[in-house]
Amino acid sequence: MAGSRRRVLLVGWDAADWKVISPLIEKGLMPNLARLIDTGVMGNMATLQPPLSPMLWTSIATGKRPYKHGVHGFSEPDPQTGFVRPSTILSRHTKAVWNIFNQNGLKSLVVGWWPSNPAEPIRGAMVSNLFQQPVGPADKPWPMKPGTVHPPELGPLLAEDRLHPHDIEGDILRSFVPRAPEINQEEDQRLNSLAKIVAECTSIQGAAVHLMHEITDWDFAAVYFDAIDHFSHGFMKYHPPRLEWVSERDFELYSEVVNGGYCYHDLMLGHLLHLAGPETTVIVLSDHGFHPDHLRPRSIPNEPAGPALEHRDFGIFVASGPGIRRDELIYGARLIDVTPTLLSLFGLPMGRDMDGRVLTSIYEQPPRTEYIDSWDDVPGDDGRHPPDLQTDPIDSTEALKQLVDLGYIEDPGEDVREAVDSTVRELRYNLARAYVDGGQLAEAADLFRELWDRWPRESRFGVHLLQTQLDRGLPTEARQTFELLQQRKREAAEWAVGEVRAEIELLQKDFLKQDEDDQGIAEEFAVPDLAQAPARARRESPQTPDLDDAQGEVGAAETKPAKDTIDWKRVPDKRRRHLSKLRRVSAINRPAMAYLEGSVLQVEGRLDEALQRLQQASGVQLRNRPSLLLKMAELELQRRRWDAAASQFQAALDLDPLSPAAHLGLARVASHRGDWATAARAAQTCIGQNFHNPRAHYLVGMALARLGQTAPAIESLRQAVTVAPLLATAHRELARVLRQQGDAEGARRHRDLAREAQRWRGISAAEVAAQGVHPAELRDVFEAGELPGARGAQKVELPPREETVVVVTGLPRSGTSMMMQMLQAGGVPVYVDDHRPADESNPKGYLEHERARKLATDHTWLGEAQGKAVKIVAQLLPHLSKQYKYRLVMMHRPLPEIIASQKKLLARLGREGGQITDEALQKTYLQQVRQVRALLSHHQQKGILDVLDVKYHDVLRDPQGVARVLATFLGGDFDPQKAAWAVDPTLRHERG
16 A cells, blocks of 8 residues: 655644744754754644643644544553553554554654553554653663663663663753852752753663664654753743843753754754754644743643643654745644644545644645545554553553643552552543633533533533633533632631641641741742732643632632741642642632623623623733733624734734734734725735634635735635635635636636535534544535535425424434424424333433334335324434425434444343444444435425424524524424423433
């Protein structure tokens, strides 16, 4: 299957950021990366949320979002020990790109990928992410653990390439910290941290160099360095310009560490390029950036993985080699595009189940993108582990300590059950955030609600739940959640105040102060006057603000500061962290509350009140202020106050000049004013930051058309409908411009597509992907009229309901019985018999008819069903007689839930079902649904039927809203209130 012979080197620099790199290149300090840029392409690399490295690098290696690949955080429960271990490669349940290469006879070298322990038995070699981590002091043996290297016989050789931190010479440290000799290393451990980072990345480099010498016939090499991320988390706070809360002394000592780290990586890159040779295609990328400027946060969120707050949404992407464009900028690269692009470089098709797409813009002559349904379905030797493989628990424990020390996870402590619960909690939290990032808001909301019910003091879960409701435009639910959030936060703060007092009393007993030398530490951990504590907002942005650690509304003003009595130098780190967390919980972030309430008021349509409340959120941390300004600007746009909106957008740009949303906002304001030159310029700037923004392409096209620049206007509008085929406004504008150009046929086509796009309004990319259509294929599928899962009012003219057959359809266990119950309660007669009575699986009854099951061989009964509702499984719809007219209500439910529910039903019936795997059954169902949708689209065009698509979870979430839509669709005397009452609320928590 593999195409022409090519060699590709992929170098991963965790957290590398153009904001740091560009000044260094201008000074000539990163010549190797500069040479790649001059001979290739460069651009931003958009990250995913949450920006946690194990999740991101697995998405890079698979082309899939975390809810598809299975790695959801830094740590995971260990099925062997029942305790907690760092995330391993065993959690990944889909093929990585090197597994696909393995099946196609290609040889790979993979070094340090996170996570990659235990090393997979691929053709070539793999060195796991535990290879470089030192265990024990320098004078003790440092054996290579089994599973660190494949093939294992390379282990003893590669072990010699590791560098222990104690072996880092002073001259090397002085290249990062010129005044290192002035530092008292007994009191200041930062040099030790620096030595550890340098030693680890040097060890990775040593392994990569050794393998490239040892295995010269490799086809693909992937080398991952985490050091830039570690340099940045440890020392970015000292990076120029000096922040007001950083002392001059610390700034003088450590201000050059980050720059030194980047230059060191460029030196290592030069060696790898030399070994790879000039004919090798080279890609250098990072998974996210890292704030190096005034947007650096002063403090870290009150949650595990809090250091991710310092990450920026855009990393770097560079590609150079044969067939790659030279000295060009590219736009729109995303982490999930890397694997599809790597496959294309080797002439291999990408899987439709991948979320990314091929970066065709890097090529001088872009290849045609080929697809297969899934590489996971392709048999053969892929070099993966057997499913029952386990890891060494001792190695896991040591690696876990490192993650605790880095601040990425909480110390699991000695209580095993508590540690596992905490780990599972964070994994599900990260999964929910990944769902949000993938546009699957309903699934995310279910998880956030589940987490918040279990841990009501964790305000972040409630905040995220609220945000999903705001994003979905659910004002009633948002108001209820906000009020519950206020109540729970007050209760948590009151509880935490008591806990702080109790902990301080214990510390005063256990660590009585002997002298006055630790006043600086004491001030940090002093018992605060919680009623008057200074506000310090945290978290990624006001969209998901941290309600903890801010100006308190409850407190203990009478409590005596602890700095007079506690010897903080003797207090263990774990006790300090515990107290710090309690102090944060004990305070309430008033600006964050104001922001959230303003957002709720906005979705409620109370715009003036929303703006007033948002103005009270001005105390948010500086790095969060751009998001607040953008929210206020949107409100001003809604109020049609163009000058005020422009002022807020500009203020956001003054703080963050690279904000795509702010540039797009200025373009929107300019278009309302009729300032088309400014509109085009601002929208083009937005595209430079976020290429996949269809509205920006649309605004450029519209503005250029008004300026008389017809050809580039048409090009921009075509790009808009390529990025978003369902953007009706872009189709209409393109039709208008084409008509003016005399292209009547093109204008007619896009007018038709605009009407069709309006019919399919509201469908998301996630919904399309769930039906087996890759986002890159969306335009072709849409224009062919085969788009699945559509919603919205249809244009089919049908006779009254009494003269049509109402068909409730879907896959088995998709909610068809529930829908039949709604229709019956709402006043629609049902066509049923008693062949299948109610049972434990469906206590309200199946509401089926035996003759409907035989539709494939007998449709003579359909006349009897006119004016009634009948349940017909989706696979039988092709057998509907064209003699009648139909109103179809088609139920949609996530396929994994459908299959799980079918299994439960079969178990209750004592039957085995088909001998088929869940994955194969899901694939079969997807194919069948696509075929049925194509047929229904054809029948709609012929006026035979109309279709209303209904989501199972929408019925459970908002039965009244769905019932109202049904009333409009069905007509007649349908009673939506009675229909909504028929929905069993206990089904809200049913997942199978």
